[in-house]
Amino acid sequence: MSVARGSLYRTVQRTRNRGLTGLYLLVAALLVAYVSLFPGVLSLAGFSRFTQNWFPLALVTMAQALLMLNGGISLSIGPLVSLGAVIAATTMSGPLGVPGGIVLVAVTGLGVGAVFGTIVALFRLPAIIVTLAGSFIVGGVALLVLPKPGGMVPAWFSDALAGQYPTAFLLLLLVIVGWKVFMATPTGLGLYAAGDNPLGAFRSGVRVERVRIVAFALSGLLTVLAGLFVAAQTGSGDPVIGAPMTLNSIAGAVLGGVGFLGGRGTMRGALAGSLLLAAMINVMFFLGFPPVAQYVAQGLIIVAAVAVPELLSRRQRA
Amino acid sequence: MNRSLVTRVAAHPWVLTLVLVALVWIVAGFTLRGFGSWGHLRYLLELSAVIGIVAAGQTLVVIAGGIDLSVGAVMTVSAILLPLLSPADDPTGLAGIGATLAIATGIGILNGAGAAYLRVPPIIMTLAMATFLQGLLIIVAGGSAVSVSNPAVIWLGSARPLGLPAGVILWILVSAATLYALHRTPFGARLMAIGANPIASRLSGLAVDRASVRLYSASGFLAGVAGILLLGMNRQGYAGIGDPYLLSSIAAVVLGGTSILGGRGTYAGTVPGAILLVTSTALITVVNASPGWRSIMFGSLILALLLVSGREARR
């Protein structure tokens, strides 16, 4: 019984990379291309800027992947990002200050997520339509908080988060560590279990409903934090800025191999997917693609990222 | 008796959606000025027709376990291409319609082929397709587009044979065909089986890949039809004209009681689902409130309808 402590954990972690090699290679290729086209990204400032642009997308992709792993999905990611941004931009320069703003934003995200989760879990309604209805409600609230772009985030806070230093990258590392810790809790593993085999998980003693609510709440938290970062990055709030993020978050997660029916995929894959989407934009710029080609190339890369590994593995099997 | 009614409704959730529509119409008709007039209801039906027709394709796709995120883009492309593809010397205008529908169907075939043979998850395949189509629009939009002069399309958008808008009649035809295909043909039975259990379906000898190509081509075709109808109603296609119909089509399907996971559902629910959506939008429009509040009201209304109709049975 000489099981080295932690060796099980390491093996488990290693097997989670299965099936992601193709995506990792594609992302690596894009990053190499980016570096060779624009060596400046290797400077501290360049690196900081690139990760700042990636960070909000990474957060929302994680938020979406979290739900999809649990067998849900959210169509209110975009409006919730906006809500986070406008709350930050309206409170942080007021009496609550930055800490108060952060707390308020976080509580909002957890609360909104928990409400959605409760509706989905207790009334057994499909998440896709609950969050679709929710997107109108959340978007409406964002418009009430700030009817048009404005508000202010203190400059020092903006500089701290989205200035010359790779704070965004460090925050991302922090979030990843947080995810790792969460995934090492019974609830975290229960999240997978409830997504893949809800009945089995229930019979094994996992509180499926509670896990679902937790998943929605955490997803809401990640989403509003993306909004908070966007507010810091832009120094202000915009009640509709998040709109495109809903589809982007789904694209990132699915590119990363996260399945729709729950329990399939990994967070590392989702992160790689979001990095692919973010890096693609810069690479296409430096290659001088005109807009038409940008659209076409984007579509092709997305399809290829999913199809090529699949075709290769089929080739191997045959 | 009472109980059998309840179980019947539970077995056919679409009945509930229908009842909801009726209730909303009756209540609104008595309380809101102008709502209950025949002209208004006819107009609501006309608007619902567009959603209903795209949602017909979406229903088929969702029942078979997929999803089509390119329908909005296909509608836009059809509405913009039709005037370009209509030869000026064709007095019927049917040639242009045929060409446009062929392209829309072709897009669907590509979606289906990608999903079936490249094994790209439908959501990604159709999302990528929507991106492609945006690229196509940049080339086409704002080019030499001319106002729609295609007589068939104009007729479709404005004529009222038998007192019903032509679009509604088209919708009735599409509905009949969809319901027939879904419930009366081997194809429909296979779709449901594929949606519920693709592995078992394949091992039972169903041509899953071929079905998926047909399915997405049907969805593309119907999105094309909806795009043309929308063009006829607006007389003008523009970039983004189809965008609102993507989420509407999915919402109509789900409100109609079709399981978003596939394998179970009927177009008979999507029809009242589409009407419900249009009605909600119309109700919200006449309320004088700030945009934020309107949005909140619309979302809450959908959520309330959803709670009332309480779908996805307990395990």
Added chain:
Amino acid sequence: MPLNEATVEARGVHRGFFGNPVLKGVDIALRPGRVHALLGENGAGKSTLINLLSGALLPHAGEVIVDGGSVSRFSPEAARRAGIAVVQQELSLVSELSIAENIGLGAYPRRFGLVDYGALAEGVEQVCRLVGIQENRGTPISALPLGRRQMVEIAKALFRRPRVLILDEPTSSLSAHEAGVLADLVLRLRDEGLAVLYISHRLNEVLALCSHVTVLKDGVVTADRSLAGVSPDELVRLMVGRDAEHLFPSWSPVAGKEIVRLEGFCAGSARDVSFHARRGEVVGVGGLVGQGQEDFLQGLYGAVAARAEAVSIAGSASLPKSVEAANALGIAYVPADRKRESLVLTHSIAINLALPSIGRLARGWSRSRHAEAELVSDLSARLAIKGDPARPVQALSGGNQQKVALAKWLPLKPAILLLNDPTRGVDLDTKREIYRMLRALAADGTLVVLMSSDTPELVHLCDRVYVFREGRVSGVLAHGTISEEAIVGAALGLPERKAA
């Protein structure tokens, strides 16, 4: 606690689904140090009863008693705390999680609120040894074949250090070897003082392991007695309420035309297989679980890519490239995992029966309701499938589900019928019907290829048996030389194997 005191008990429990009563006042008491058998036909309510005992379902009337006290608000979590562990008939595993994480699910050892992977690894190590799991504990479940998953499920129950262990058909997907390991384990646990409830349709297992039996029939207990001195025939009588008949039909070999000849056939993990068979034969495919037999069948069926040096199959000189092509040649396949691979559970019995024939029955574009209804009622009658054909197939018990999975191919009049473990989890009566039907099909000129993990089936039903080992055919046993020893010998690659 006195030894004879029941640890878990159900008293007068009632439970039904959608108004259909399944259990009508059932009593059962599980005592420490006893292996208690629960018998009954498919759909008798066995699984339902254990769901009540383990908190997965709540009774509509009656009570569940743990350690002498009635429990209200029972839940799986509460049952676990009370020391009740269940090996469910339907696996409760999570495919992306590792073996270890599955074993611990719902009962993880914690440190600072986190899963203590060190302690988990140790605990898992112990139970894995007990049940003989050699795979790396970090392997995801999705990488394991069904039989191994079942062992993980058993390990998972043991991990909870139960006082009461409930096993619902634990051996139905196990190989003979694994079943042996399990039997030893059950006896050991009994000696350690556990209360065990054992559900199985394999009566020899019941006789070997259990000392007490409860029989369910039509929702009520028809027998609750000691098994001491009960003979197999008596047991059957207890269960079905009449005398035991022969399980296997008798037959005389017929030598039809050769319909399959394969040389150097490869598919998936099946390598270099030579195979030939005639119409009218029942050809067995045996060996330990997961030696390429399934890939062999699926390769013939066009469901996995296959190639061969020489082919002649159902009149074609090439292998079918797809399932439809196989169907067109008259090849049908009944998968082992009926819930995943064979049935559309949420759809009606009728649709499931008609699915492969729907296109053929259609008139023009339209389905022919009439022809389908006729087909369905004909098949239901022929296989005695109980229940209204309009009900979802998931409401059928396992045995009846299996009949549906088989029956849907009959209208195709298959020339070659490939069967993958067709009697898994099926009760005696149904088994008998299935065996009779297979021989009858053979007598009509069908080639039946029967892959089975139930060795007696191969011995008593087959004209010839191909035994697989590591993807290759390690022995071909001709009629007269087929015995359990010969099959096991060939499966283990022992030298004294007999080749035909």
Added chain:
Amino acid sequence: MPLTAIDAAAAANCIKGERKAPYTIGWANIYSVPTWMKQTEGTITAQVEALKKEGRVKDLMVTDAQGNAQTQIQQIQSMIDANVDAIIVIAGSSSALDRVVSDACDKGIAVINFDSLVNTDKVTSKINTDSNEWGSKAAQWMVDQLGGKGKIIIMNGPAGVSVSDDRRKGAQPVLDANKGLEVITETNTEYNVAPAQEAMTSLLFANPEIDGVLSLGGALSAGALLAFDRQGRDPVPTTGENARQFLELWKEKGIKGWATMQPNWLGALSVYAAVQALDGKPVPARVKVPLPVIDDASIDSYLARADKFPADGYIYSDYDQALFDKLLTE
């Protein structure tokens, strides 16, 4: 147009370092698909072609943020990284681009912002019409038309967007001053025909009496007119923008109409201004382009040129270099 000395002094804003003709210009578009954008890009590329011939522009780099302000930030960042000489931008969000735009300015890149403006003033020049004035002029015309009395419906662009909000705000003082004008209700839709028509139709059923439609841009007015027409209601005085479809309907239905525009050639003007600034010529920090007005007197002259514009496009007023020079020196 009041242009203070400070503005003039700030005209050399941003530009630093070696910036010699021919220049590389970055065009950070927010969304290239809509027809207005497409037409605008047409004027930009035409201007660039002309300047290329003169040897003053080397290259035009175009990005398309697909409507995503976050993406636009990333793309402008890339333009900074590529050290383009000038960035032309329509802001996807009036607030979100502030930081990246001022960053570009700090790096010495000429930034010309037109149409949707950023909040920050750290740009070489902001070129736009006045949205407030847009709203107040339209409202004033409506007051005059109705004699200060009547029931009107206001149609706004999408909620949460500065342009639509500013136009609405501009109308408010006029409405306040004329209490006889009753605003029955308001709508917010995309600047497109279909949603506008849909919303207006619902309002027509709910409101038997409507005396005027104060529509604040895009193709909203065309949607409104179509709704009146299709419901068989007599059209009422309607304001709007220079969408070809609206102008044609206005003429066809013979309504009382008024329109102004956001000229597409603001794009060309921006390119021109960028090159002027890079050449060291003074460019005002704010160029307020006067709103061209289309009324019953001038509509025919616009419709006469309609064929040169796409059916779903905008008929913009003529422009030439003389006009640009005039606007930039005013």
